[in-house]
Amino acid sequence: MSGKYQKVAYYPGCALEGSGHAYNRSTKAVGKKLGLDLVELKNWNCCGAMEVKNIDPKIQTYLSARNLSIAEDMGFDTVMAPCNGCYHNLKKAEYDLENDEASREVNSRLSGKAGHNTYESGKVETIHALDWIKHSVGEEGIKDRVKNSLKGLKVANYYGCMYTRPRHIFPEKDKGPGSESTSKPHFMDELLAAAGAENVDYPLKTACCGGAHALSDSDTSTKLVLNLLTTAEACGADVIATECPTCHTGLEMHQIRAEKVLGRKTSVKILYFTQLLGMAMGLSPKAVGVHENFSDSMSLIKEKKLA
Amino acid sequence: MPIHEKSLIRPENLVEHDELVIDGVDVSGHWSTFIETRAISDYNEDLQDEIGALGGGENIHRCWQCGSCTNACTVNAINPDFNPRYWIYLIRLGMESELVRDKDIIWQCVSCNKCTYACPRDVNPEGVMKATAHWLEMKGHTEKKPSMIFDEAFSEQVFDTGKIEDGLVLRQFFQRTGQPLTQPWLVTLVTGLIKRFPVFYLMRLGLATVFRPRTKGWSRAKAAINEYVEEVEAANRKALKLDAKGAE
Ligand code: SF4
Ligand code: SF4
Ligand code: SF4
Numbered sequence: 327m328s329g330k331y332q333k334v335a336y337y338p339g340c341a342l343e344g345s346g347h348a349y350n351r352s353t354k355a356v357g358k359k360l361g362l363d364l365v366e367l368k369n370w371n372c373c374g375a376m377e378v379k380n381i382d383p384k385i386q387t388y389l390s391a392r393n394l395s396i397a398e399d400m401g402f403d404t405v406m407a408p409c410n411g412c413y414h415n416l417k418k419a420e421y422d423l424e425n426d427e428a429s430r431e432v433n434s435r436l437s438g439k440a441g442h443n444t445y446e447s448g449k450v451e452t453i454h455a456l457d458w459i460k461h462s463v464g465e466e467g468i469k470d471r472v473k474n475s476l477k478g479l480k481v482a483n484y485y486g487c488m489y490t491r492p493r494h495i496f497p498e499k500d501k502g503p504g505s506e507s508t509s510k511p512h513f514m515d516e517l518l519a520a521a522g523a524e525n526v527d528y529p530l531k532t533a534c535c536g537g538a539h540a541l542s543d544s545d546t547s548t549k550l551v552l553n554l555l556t557t558a559e560a561c562g563a564d565v566i567a568t569e570c571p572t573c574h575t576g577l578e579m580h581q582i583r584a585e586k587v588l589g590r591k592t593s594v595k596i597l598y599f600t601q602l603l604g605m606a607m608g609l610s611p612k613a614v615g616v617h618e619n620f621s622d623s624m625s626l627i628k629e630k631k632l633a
Numbered sequence: 634m635p636i637h638e639k640s641l642i643r644p645e646n647l648v649e650h651d652e653l654v655i656d657g658v659d660v661s662g663h664w665s666t667f668i669e670t671r672a673i674s675d676y677n678e679d680l681q682d683e684i685g686a687l688g689g690g691e692n693i694h695r696c697w698q699c700g701s702c703t704n705a706c707t708v709n710a711i712n713p714d715f716n717p718r719y720w721i722y723l724i725r726l727g728m729e730s731e732l733v734r735d736k737d738i739i740w741q742c743v744s745c746n747k748c749t750y751a752c753p754r755d756v757n758p759e760g761v762m763k764a765t766a767h768w769l770e771m772k773g774h775t776e777k778k779p780s781m782i783f784d785e786a787f788s789e790q791v792f793d794t795g796k797i798e799d800g801l802v803l804r805q806f807f808q809r810t811g812q813p814l815t816q817p818w819l820v821t822l823v824t825g826l827i828k829r830f831p832v833f834y835l836m837r838l839g840l841a842t843v844f845r846p847r848t849k850g851w852s853r854a855k856a857a858i859n860e861y862v863e864e865v866e867a868a869n870r871k872a873l874k875l876d877a878k879g880a881e
């Protein structure tokens with residue numbers, strides 16, 4: 327497992343510069359602790375999230391292709407994106423540029439006019455933060471560095487939609503032992519277990535939080551999130567571990583909204599998996615941005631002696 | 634009864650006689666319920682082509698009505714009237730007036746792609762939902778839905794600067810949809826954060842409005858994208874046989 331991905335291009339994306347800053351901070355801190363190098367893409371642009379494709383899908387493909395061309399120019403063959411949205415869109419662009427002539431045409435036209443290299447499929451591999459840690463240091467690497475074991479911490483691992491769906495844009499998944507599964511993803515479970523966590527059997531790992539309409543149809547989102555939260559509690563989880571800023575903020579926002587609007591209070595905590603790994607390796611809550619989360623998890627962190 | 638025939642038993646299509654005796658048998662009230670004869674003559678034969686011409690709708694013709702999309706659908710689980718398979722059926726048949734009855738819920742697709750994951754025919758039902766929502770708005774069947782307002786506010790920022798600032802997207806969205814920023818749950822969300830980290834957050838809120846994040850050297854990409862968007866819009870309007878922009 328070791329050896330791969332020691333130095334990769336880093337695409338944080340807009341959410342990690344705004345509401346998801348805690349994920350940015352904790353990803354970098356964990357990378358540093360593990361001796362992994364992240365080099366941020368120069369002058370990257372937004373991937374278009376789940377919105378631009380509704381104006382036109384080919385523009386969204388171009389937006390990601392531009393980022394991939396930057397990685398190529400910087401001499402990288404791997405780009406790591408911690409945000410599910412960014413990760414998904416880079417993968418989707420890779421797939422479309424490989425398989426769809428019209429997407430290739432629009433990309434080369436827009437790239438030409440914008441004055442940069444036209445990205446061609448196959449040149450840069452896109453990975454998620456989970457792939458990055460899993461394949462660089464792996465469980466063994468985590469185990470070796472654990473200072474505050476997560477022992478006794480019950481975790482529901484939540485992967486959301488964009489990490490696994492649709493299957494065809496993730497050709498490396500569902501390839502048997504060692505590969506990630508699109509129906510029952512497990513990379514985050516394995517990394518957190520290596521840090522001592524007790525994973526609960528959470529049936530909604532890849533359910534949707536309604537993130538695309540978090541604001542435009544907030545009643546639907548609140549219902550979907552409330553279901554995720556109450557199910558995690560019913561499974562006995564103390565905390566939901568997340569690996570995407572949109573999912574994370576969605577859960578936090580609608581946990582509050584469910585309480586204020588529907589009068590349904592839930593007390594399960596929400597933390598990025600990188601925050602949990604970082605604290606397990608001895609980083610302070612502040613170093614992994616716990617104070618930057620919208621929801622307050624300090625009581626649990628103190629109770630489990632992670633601070 | 635197959636779902637596409639449910640229109641037959643809508644209350645307005647059912648007839649009952651309060652007092653009716655046939656061959657000496659009293660069949661008054663619901664005993665005499667029957668379905669009005671119906672002949673459908675208002676097919677829009679181009680409906681599938683129109684939706685297929687919009688981004689995301691390209692593969693609609695491949696559907697073989699297996700129902701896997703609806704079975705997997707996130708929104709269907711909370712609202713049984715949200716039914717991608719049914720709408721695809723109506724579109725392929727050209728039953729425009731039936732489709733339009735659901736104009737206020739089709740936009741609620743949350744893009745979870747469970748349907749696309751499940752579809753054995755590579756239809757991309759998620760894309761079809763977006764194309765259909767777009768079609769309803771372009772044809773004037775419905776006003777701009779909140780999701781489209783959000784998509785536009787978001788995309789405008791990306792096209793303009795190469796990046797988005799989530800606080801600004803949020804403020805613009807609430808402004809354009811006429812909602813106050815002082816909704817109690819939003820206030821709780823923000824004050825919770827401010828309590829723990831006041832200076833940084835306030836600074837970010839304030840500074841981001843003055844110095845919006847932007848991608849360096851973006852202006853040529855911006856021009857290229859905007860030019861392309863105009864072409865796509867013109868092509869879409871042409872496919873839907875609408876007048877040039879603005880005429881409506
Ligand atoms: S998915 Fe989110 S974070 Fe990623 S670049 Fe797009 S908008 Fe920005
Ligand atoms: S779970 Fe929510 S935020 Fe995450 S990918 Fe799905 S819709 Fe998006
Ligand atoms: S899953 Fe695909 S083929 Fe089956 S009904 Fe839905 S769109 Fe049609």
Ligand code: SF4
Nearest residue numbers: 706742743745746748
């Ligand atoms: S993407 Fe839309 S239509 Fe498809 S399953 Fe999700 S909510 Fe339903």
